[in-house]
Amino acid sequence: xxxxxxxxxxxxxxxxxxxxxxxxxxxxxxxxxxxxxxxxxxxxxxxxxxxxxxxxxxxxxxxxxxxxxxxxxxxxxxxxxxxxxxxxxxxxxxxxxxxxxxxxxxxxxxxxxxxx
Amino acid sequence: xxxxxxxxxxxxxxxxxxxxxxxxxxxxxxxxxxxxxxxxxxxxxxxxxxxxxxxxxxxxxxxxxxxxxxxxxxxxxxxxxxxxxxxxxxxxxxxxxxxxxxxxxxxxxxxx
Numbered sequence: 001x002x003x004x005x006x007x008x009x010x011x012x013x014x015x016x017x018x019x020x021x022x023x024x025x026x027x028x029x030x031x032x033x034x035x036x037x038x039x040x041x042x043x044x045x046x047x048x049x050x051x052x053x054x055x056x057x058x059x060x061x062x063x064x065x066x067x068x069x070x071x072x073x074x075x076x077x078x079x080x081x082x083x084x085x086x087x088x089x090x091x092x093x094x095x096x097x098x099x100x101x102x103x104x105x106x107x108x109x110x111x112x113x114x115x116x
Numbered sequence: 117x118x119x120x121x122x123x124x125x126x127x128x129x130x131x132x133x134x135x136x137x138x139x140x141x142x143x144x145x146x147x148x149x150x151x152x153x154x155x156x157x158x159x160x161x162x163x164x165x166x167x168x169x170x171x172x173x174x175x176x177x178x179x180x181x182x183x184x185x186x187x188x189x190x191x192x193x194x195x196x197x198x199x200x201x202x203x204x205x206x207x208x209x210x211x212x213x214x215x216x217x218x219x220x221x222x223x224x225x226x227x228x
Contacts (some may be wrong), residue, residue: 004158033214042204042218043159058215090156096214097161103208103216104149107158 002027004108006093012114013083020079021111023093028073033105034066037090046091049076083115122205122219130227135192137222139205140185146208148181148188149216153202162190162203197228 003026013019023032034046046066047055055068069077080087090110097104123138141148147166151159165172165181165188172179178191192199202223208216 031214037156042220043216044218045215048214092158094159094214102147102164103206103214104161104164105159105214105216106161107151109158110156112156 002095002097002106004093004095004106006108006111008111009109010112010114012116014116015084017083018079018081019083019113020077021091021093023076023078023108025074025093025095027095029095030073031096032070032076033094034068034076034078035092035094035107037092037110039088043092046078049078080113083113085115088113088115122203122222124222125220126223126225128225128227129195131195131197133195133226135195135199135224135226137190137203137224138187139189139219140187141205141207141217141219142186143207145183148179149206150177150179150188150190151204151206151218153204153221155201159204192224195224195226197226200224200226 005024007022032049035043036046037043045058046061047057049055049068049070051070051073067079090112092110093108094105097106121140145167147164149164150162153159163174163179165179176193181188202221204221205219206216
């Protein structure tokens with residue numbers, strides 16, 4: 001199985017600030033996926049991070065709020081900008097587990113953000 | 117409900133008992149997956165069942181799929197305290213790649 005390291009594992013942030021979450025994978029992958037899990041809720045895909053191109057954002061998520069970098073095939077960052085308490089969530093990085101078509105994913109341990 | 121809805125939302129049982137969780141979904145699927153999440157941490161893939169399969173086993177896990185009813189069930193037999201977690205079903209894959217649609221999840225508590 002793949003090893004996915006996320007940093008930070010948790011943080012407490014002030015309203016109006018921005019925080020960058022890092023995701024490091026121990027193997028090269030073309031696509032990486034960023035999910036959000038709001039308190040007591042299920043997971044929602046924020047965007048797909050492709051190496052060498054702009055991230056593809058899902059409906060309701062925009063680049064200005066969640067800029068993503070993908071400088072190489074093993075690393076990605078997600079920034080949560082101008083945070084408000086509504087951004088308090090667990091943010092999870094994931095990669096394909098087998099073939100892309102199966103949709104099976106490996107997940108990182110998540111980054112739990114609390115915005116005051 | 118989850119694209120799927122999961123049922124029940126919470127389940128509390130004693131060690132050794134079986135736990136059954138249900139998931140319903142709304143659209144046609146390529147496959148359906150089940151994941152476990154311990155204490156708000158990362159998700160762990162448990163099992164995948166394809167749309168042309170009706171039942172699948174993995175260790176103490178048994179998954180069924182009824183595409184006519186757009187529903188699936190996850191059975192954990194002889195549960196252990198370590199099975200305490202949230203369980204999510206998810207649909208997607210195919211041309212959607214990593215875009216999975218998760219259900220709301222079932223919180224399972226297994227008492228020793």
